[in-house]
Amino acid sequence: MNKKKEMICIMCPMGCELTVEQVDGKIKVSGNTCNRGITFAEEELTSPKRMVTTSVKTEKGVKACKTTIPVPKDKVFEVVKEVEKLRLKSAKYGQIIIKNVLGTGADVIVTAND
Numbered sequence: 001m002n003k004k005k006e007m008i009c010i011m012c013p014m015g016c017e018l019t020v021e022q023v024d025g026k027i028k029v030s031g032n033t034c035n036r037g038i039t040f041a042e043e044e045l046t047s048p049k050r051m052v053t054t055s056v057k058t059e060k061g062v063k064a065c066k067t068t069i070p071v072p073k074d075k076v077f078e079v080v081k082e083v084e085k086l087r088l089k090s091a092k093y094g095q096i097i098i099k100n101v102l103g104t105g106a107d108v109i110v111t112a113n114d
């Protein structure tokens, strides 16, 4: 089966416009300026992933946090929901607040200082 898809590479601020064609099981990428665009397009077609940035509630307010690595795109909202369940006494920069969130292999860490 042949498939053709347009996408923007989000691996760097250049935002190259990629054309991805799948012909007889082989993936062909064009429009990329570097090889990271090929990796991005292949992953986007087979198992898309995203970093999750959100905030966690503490007794002093909210703190920014993020996953340490991208998680499967279809788990992004579930990860946000897991963080929303937390109410921490305090949170320090770099602190792991959820280890291996939803079995994705990603930890959720605090990214803001007091």
Ligand code: SF4
Residues within 6 Å of the ligand: 009, 010, 011, 012, 013, 014, 015, 016, 031, 032, 033, 034, 035, 036, 037, 038, 040
């Ligand atoms: S293909 Fe390379 S240069 Fe273009 S947006 Fe992706 S990472 Fe950046």
